[in-house]
Amino acid sequence: MRTSRRARAGQYAALLAYLVFLAFPFLWLISTAFKPARELASLHPTWLPQDPTLDNFRQAFDEQPLLRAALNSLVAALGAAVIAVLIATPMAYVMARHRTRLAKAATGWVVVSQAFPFVLVIIPLFLVLKNLHLINSVAGLVMVYVVWALPFALWMLVGYVRAVPAEMEEAAAVDGAGKVRTLVSITAPLLAPGIVATALFAFISAWNEFFFALVLLKTPEKQTLPVVLTHFLGAEGVADLGPLAAAAFLATIPSLVVFALIQKRITGGMLAGAVKS
C-alpha cells in the first residue's frame, strides 16, 4: 500500500524485536540442554554449546522417572480429551441450536467458571476424590481434567456448530431424514474437523496442566510430567541446570507438535466462538 520505505523498515525492525523477545528464552533452553557440565559451570556462558552433548538427556532419565511420567501424562491427556469432546459435542449442539433456558445457563456457567480460583474447587474435589479413593490416581485426575476442559471445549464447539448452516439440517428433515439420521449423516461430518481440533486443544491443555496434578498426585510413579519436572529444581532451588533443561525441552515437544497441527483451527475456533448469536 502507501506505506513509505522508512516506515516499512521500522515495521520490520519492530517485528524482529518482538521475535527476539519471544524466541530467546526457548533458544536458551535448547542451548542449555545440549551443553556439557563444564560449560554450564563456566562463568561466561556462551549462546551456543561449544561442545554439544547428549549427556544431560541421559542424566535426566537417570535422575527422574521421565518415561513413567510421560506415560501418565499421555493417559491423562488422552482420556481427558476424548471424554471431554464426547460429552461436550452433543451439549454444544443443543446450546448452538436451541435457545432454551438450559442453554443460557450453560453459557453462563462457561463464562463464570473462568472466574473461580482453582483453590475453591480443588479443596472439595480433593475431599470427594479422597472418599472415592481416587487421590493419587490418574483416573481421578482425568475426571477433574474433563470438567476443567469443558468450558473451552463447549465454547469452541458451539462456534463450530453455528458454522454448520441449520438450513442443511432442515433440508434433510424435509427429505424425510429423522433427527438422528440428520445428525449422523449431515452434521457430524461437517463438524468433524472442529471436533478434532477441540480434542487436540484439550489434549495440550491437559498435557501442560500443573496445579491439579500437583495437588492430586502424591507418589512419583503416578505423577505427570510437569510435576516430575519440578523435582529437578531441588529443595533449595539449586538445580542441576543441564538435566533440568533437557527434561523441560523434551516435555515441550509433544505440545509444540500438536499445537502446530491445529494452530490455524484454534485461532479460527476462538473467533467463531466469540461471534455472538
Next chain:
Amino acid sequence: MTLATARKRSVKPSPRAGGPGRPVDHGAWFLVLPALIPILVLSVGPLLYGIALAFTDAQSGRTEPTQWIGTLNFQDLLHDTLFWESFRIGLVWAVGVTVPQFVLALGLALLLNEELRLRWLARALAIIPWAMPEVVVGIMWRLVYNPDAGILNETIRDLGLGDGRDWLSGLATALPAVIVVGIWAGMPQTTVALLAGLQNTPRELHEAAAMDGAGAWRRFRTVTWPALKPVALAITALNFIWNFNSFALVYVLTSGGPGGRTRLPMLFAYEEAFRYGQFGYAAAMGCVMVAVISVILAVHLVGRLRGGEDA
C-alpha cells in the same frame, strides 16, 4: 448475513412450541445429560461445597467432626495482614502483567496484520509460548535469570553494565522479574484474539480514511479502535482474571519468595490448604478472591453490554 440469520431463526420452530415432528425437548435432554451430570457433580457441586467449607473449621487429617463456625474464618482473614499483603501483590501482579501484555500484544497484532514478508513465519513463532507447559516456561526463565549461567547477566556483563544480579531472589527485583515472565507467557493468546478482531475491521473504511489524508494514528483511533474495542475489552478482562488466579509460573520461578514478595493469593491459599491443612480457612480465601473478581467481572460486563447493544 444478518438477513439470512434472522430468517433462519424465524423459520425455526421455537423449542417450547416443539415444531411438528421434532420432539426437541426430550432429544435435547438426552444430548445434554452426559455433560450436565459431570458439570453438576464435579464443578457446580464442589463450588457450593467449597463455599460452605469456608464457614467451617475443616482441616486435613483431623478425626473430630467438622463444625460450623459461622463467619469466624472471614473475621480471622480480615486481620490476617499476610493474606492482604499477598492480595496486594496479586493485584500488582495482575495489573502489571495484563496492561503491558495488552499494549505489546496490540503492537504485535498490528504488525502481523500488515503485508510484511515472512509474516507466516512470524505468526507461527509468535504463538510458541502458548503451546508450552507453564512449568517449562518457569524453568526456562529460571535459566535466563540464573545469576551465573544465565544469559541475562552475561549480556549485562558483555555490555559493561555491571555484574548483573540474582534477579529472582532479590527483594526489589523478584516481583518485576516474574511480571516480565507473566507478560511473555500470555502474549500469544492476547495477540491472536486481537489479530482476529483486527481482521474484522472494515478495510474499505481504512482506505477511505487514508484517501482523506488521515495519518496512521488517526486511522487507528477512528477506524481500527472502535471495531477492535469489544475484543480488546473481553481479552483484557479474561487476562486479568487468569493472571490474578495464576499459580504454576510463580510456583516454579520463586515459590512465592523471597520473603513472600511474590506470594500470589493462589500460592498463599495453596500452602494454607495443602501444606498446613487449613481447608476451611483456605476456602474462605478462595471466596474472597471470587468476590473481588466477580465485582470486576460485573463492572466489565456492564460496560460491555452498554457498548454492544446489537449483540
